[in-house]
Amino acid sequence: MTGLSSHGTHDRDPDDRDVQAEIAQLMMDPATHGGQSVSRIDTHASMVFLAGDRAFKLKRAVTYPYLDFATLAKRQEAVATELRLNRRTAPELYMGARPVIRGTGGTFMLGALQPDGPDPDAVAGVLVDWLVELARFDEAGLLDRVADAGALDAETVDRLADAVADLHACAEPALEQGGADALALVIDENAEQFAQAPDLFPSEAVEQLTGRTRAALSTVRDLMDRRGRDGCVRRCHGDLHLGNVVLIDGRPTLFDAIEFNRQIAEIDTLFDLAFLVMDLDRRGLGWAANRLLNRYYRGRDDLDALAALPLCLSLRAGIRAHVAASARATQPDADARAAKEREARTLFDAAQNYLAPAPARLIAVGGVSGSGKTTVARRIAPEIGRAPGALVVRSDVERKRLFGVAETEHLPERAYQGKVNAQVYQAMFDRAAAALKAGQSAVVEATFLDRSSRAAARKTAEALGLAFQGVWLSAPEDTLKARVDARTGDASDATSRVVEGQLTRAPKGEIAWPRVDAAGTPEAVGARVLELLAAG
Template sequence: MTAPAQPPQKTAGDHVVADQGAVFALLADPATHGIAEKVVRIDTHGAALFLAGPFAYKVKRAVYFPFMDFSTLEKRRAACAAEVEISGAGAPGLYLGVVPIVRTAHGLALGGEGEAVEYAVKMRRFDTDLTLDRIAERGDLTPELVKAVAAMAVNAHAAAPERRGFDSAGALSTYLEDTIAEFAARPDLFPAEDVARLAEVSRAALARVRPLLAARSEAGFVRRCHGDMHLRNIVLLDGKPVLFDAIEFNDEIATCDVLYDLAFLLMDLWQRGLRDAANAIFNRYLWASDDAQLDGLAALPLFLSLRAGIRAKVEAAGLAHLDGEQRAEAQARVAHFFRQTIALLGTPQPGPIGFGDGTVEAAAPSRPTLWAVGGLSGSGKSTWAAKMAPGLGTRAPGAVVLRSDIERKRLFNVAETEKLPPEAYAAEVSPRVYERLRRLARRVLASDYTVIVDAVHARPEERDAIESVAREAGVPFSGLWLDVPAEELVRRVEARTGDASDADAAVVRHQLGYDLGVIRWTRSTRALSTSP
């Protein structure tokens, strides 16, 4: 009988299996690159990056983790080649190839003839101030950039190959148990009582959504994704957000539910306090996705928690390469991500969750809410919804926003800002739009997320119908009607650009003649400011 494979012997620091000091010294020397300026070095748990002149060289660390094995030279070479192939496909011109570090008669050299002792990914150097983590730190995540990032995520998943039948629940279980084991092994960083509670709640959450995850796998929502979609791995190139540094070392880790892939980005924004951006990307992603994506929201709290847990253990693994102030800052990040791991689980569902238009077996202790906001065009409904959504509900990243203008465009298969023809606003079309809003709201509530339905809701029967959705779902309902002076409505719609609404001054004047009937919803006369 063959003995099971054992992890390689560690030699220096947590998870490190070989000394790469000579290689790192070579790449850190400006003379190696024929430049006068200092080489900038950036370290992570899995790589060392050297920024030299117009190029960057990335060396895989000689480390062994249960989730990432770079313990041999051949494995590091293969990982470099895979990174160029996989990440290069989504970032044309950024990845330039794999360069060997060779031993010559005169010592180590970057490239050339000789025995290869290490390999590096060669990249076109970009301004590190243009990665989204830096942009976020400067407070420069503009609404237009957020919109572009959401489109980037949608396009990345549309292009990712499907992996139908992949056992995503089984993979998540492995990640969860590995993470819990890492936490348990470091009581100096992760309190044992908190780890035990996290393990209990996380395992229960995974058990509840296991049938849902299997159904999503069969339906094509599991794909070979980027796998590491957080802010530091997105850079502005030629003014557009570009994903780079995908998971290349393990195809199974990169194969996942698309919402699990997206969850890394949402978690990263949320834990930074950028909740408006997280919610906006969340909703824009859903607007561009198949309706069945809404059913997957039942698993999103677990996805977010797992992503935070992975970041906590990765940051903890990197402590071995740091000292002094850098180590203290990293330890603070570890503690922060661990707290997020617990907080992002939210309120667990008490019963199994179905796939499709089914409902949960029992109401959660803290229930979602159905909000409806109404008012004539230009009254500020969408502004109110976008402002309130990040803070509504008990689950990150806030409420799902269903907007009639968006759903009408989706009904006619046109882009968000493309103007619809007059027939799209015919009398028989609006009931279809409102019925669609109600149908989608039911799916969101069944996934235990709060939902905001943003529509004019001019007719009493439209307001009654959306209220009935809440009653049927057994959740609280809140209705808000926005009253704004006629001249202000006209001014706002005339100032709009790049918005999903096609309403103009003529539409507003027509709406002003509506018989609104009795409005029982809370009425607000405060004129909310809206962006043009």
């Protein structure tokens, strides 16, 4: 789960094991739960007991190189930290701390729930250990299962991105952690773990990957150190993959944040986000990985951070690769072990591939309002440049940003005239240029009615020595009007009357950008645009 070493683990003294064995017996007894049946899940660090509408987590009295639950005091502290951290995102799940008490006859029993966290002074009896008590949820709502079922949709991805952004905004800065040195430690840890499975990760390939990751780190060392000083290293989730997100009332809810190791959790927010991006990308959900990145960065200006994205994706893939390799030993049969081996090799290859990204380029999508520019931009973005695809920059969104209003707030007509238009286009090109400088491709979409705006798009790319392509979308007037009239909850303020005015100004005859009939289905139009871009 964490990606750190599992070697050198050991249980605590026999008394700890005996006590926790008795606790397990208590928790597996239906009588403890009012007669309800109980099931148990074991992990390397905890025992989880499921009964009725509750789950109870007992932290094992074990020590690992990255985790120390050796004493009751340390487990108590971990319970308190787990509650505090996870209540940032899932307060409805984390009910509180439940003491385990030894009664006068020596039998174990559960004490009263402590909603505010473990307080040994409030325990009536001899305190034996602590449980985290959680509300159970429908496991079919876990996003890894939703994704595997092909049921992940755009709205859920948007809400997921917002949830991550909200966590990062409120997370406590960690000025003593992070920066380039923290990523260097991850590189070393990955290399050490790869060496434990030479049958899956040949030494020559490991040496090559390690060398490339160190070289990649050297190019962004100053950037990552500056981000650390600027407060971008925070107490993040730390284990942010789809299996640690669940839909509750349709809302993606982050849970099971790392509580036991500050080094794992106090990281750059980009490194935290990269786990989700990588997880989506490796599941074949490139569209979702791209949409997540775009939604997360929608209101952010630190686009220079994208220069470190390939490194972060590679490190995350590497972590998951050696975790999969370690997990094969716990699989129940040969087929399951083989599946883990395939997963490990695939992720290792991905770690290599993320460090060999495609060169950045700028794509412009123009056309009258209602021609489907936004839909096309979103459809082609995952296929443009390096993973997870291009940053999409919309003139409508930049206009709302310029005026400091919500994307769906209507602006007056004067906001679409003269100098304001020039400012909007410049802001759009500046944002695209920031992504391009960081190595991420960009797709800009606007009406581009004026020749000068189309020329400015080309010059933005040429100034950086990068490739540029533009496409012009066309559709019948009735189709354009029907589309703008049907819009809800979008940044565009266009109406049928606006469409009429734009059509009088739209370029006639031949233009430098190839024209695409946008009257078809979004899938067909997107495919046609990608064909044109591939043809050059």
